Amino acid sequence: MFTCYTKQDRFETYVLTNEDHKINIEVVPERGGIISKYIHNNEPIFYLEQETLEDTSKNIRGGNPILFPISSYLVNETYYYNDIAYQLKQHGFARNLEAKVIHTFADEHCASITLEMVDNEETYERYPFHFKLIMKYSLTKSGLSIQATINNNDNKVMPFYLGYHPYFYVEDKESIEINIPSSNYKEMVPNSVVQDKFNFNQPESTVIYEQLQSNHCEMIDHARQLKVTITSEDVYQYMVLWALQGKSFVCIEPWMAPENGMNVGQGIQYLEASQTHTSTIQITAESLI
Template identity: 25%
Template sequence: MKLENQYLLVEASEDGAEITKIYNKEDGTDIIWEGNPEFWKRHSPVLFPNVGKTYKNKMLINGEEYTTSQHGFARDSVFECVESTDSMVSFLLNSSEETKKKYPFDFKLFINYYLEGKEVKVEWKVENTGNETMYFTIGAHPAFRFAKKDEVKSDYILKFPGKDQLEYILVDKETEDGMGTAIPEEKRTLKLENNTYVLNEEIFDNDALILDGTQIEEAWVCHKDGTPYVGMKCEGFPSFGIWSVKDAPFVCLEPWMGRCDDRGFNKEISQKNNINKVEPGKEFLKAYTIIVA
């Protein structure tokens, strides 16, 4: 599906309801990672019904354990396009007997994209169509590719307007049960200079940086000279991820409504920090915006 105006061409797929392309007509650059499997096969997956990993790859719901996969099943599901114009597209995923084997709730998940000027608004709507309270986390994972061939991470800086430093935690990469879950007790500081941090390979040696506490409401990828390249506004998201792959010419900025489990978390999903809760017949709505400079 295509969205297009005088500034941008945006493409999105029914496979995972994923944005696969944002093309800047003004300077001829592709903003979204092309999905080269040498580094990472995806573009901008939707993370649902769990962001990241759960402890022991299990989710406890109403006393029953369900086996989870990293980032949930939505990114590997085929959505239905239910509306499409030059400026918006809406994708729908319905719960099914297959999804209930992994996640027992009845739901409708809408992923909506709106193009206006040089901005792409990404909206998530989750409807609880069942008769019990529904719990989930949901997140974004857009990968922004570097503008020119042969550019590397140190050719770019991250900018966080109004911030002097950020606090982050890492994920467990050592224990079998906790692999990929967060270690919240080991907090680290990312010091900024003039609200910026120069990208480098070493910052991702331990996988993603997780920033909790609604620290990030605006973030930018800028060229080394400070010129803005692509940005994001994401107000009211309790967690935010920054991630890349070694030597890959992209960086992911990831606003999350909830995140991976803390290492050792083995309680009911309803007791998880920053879990989203939707009562029967109600809906959840949240959005963030990608801005092309």
């Protein structure tokens, strides 16, 4: 049996869990509707620096931040719409919006929570569209489903490209194997790939993969005998790896568009007035023992 309940930490937190609490997620609506924690069979799947969750002046380092209306960064944090310049910081602003819980559900098979984020005066100055972003998180014994539905509530075509920034907990980086179904990549930080392997032995490494040959990416953690699979729909055309030396995580990030996407015109989704766009990614974890 699955259940959904709330607890009060620094912020109100929704917990979705099964009866023995071996599988659960925690969702913090006030902090960008983020899934802050994900546990599978008592093993942490997501990494979290708790102090960044509690401090609203900081971007959260951990969990699974939502990247909207852009998934990457813009050169000079600037893009143009109808020849007018607008500024958007890296990864957009959804991760800093407060979400409203509109539905929860739990039965013997799964638990889910649905949240809603909408535009406001501040977002409209940087992104001149009225929108609604609905996030539905569903947890089962086999894994986590993350569904985003974007409503264009404006009277003009709305460009966007969504992404996610999951921080996967890793005890020993030397013991993990990452399988990305592409040989086409760009190093966003020099020397991020050494001898065809992602380089954990420098202060920061970042790689963006394109021309994915399938929608399944894997991280095998041999130290913990654990495999994590990220399955995304075809609209997520790019996969990014990011890591910092000395930190117990690696980010494997599904993006719809590459860096500077608004300006280079790649991967952008154009949503007609009053229309909706829905996409889903899934994260599954399984023991290799």
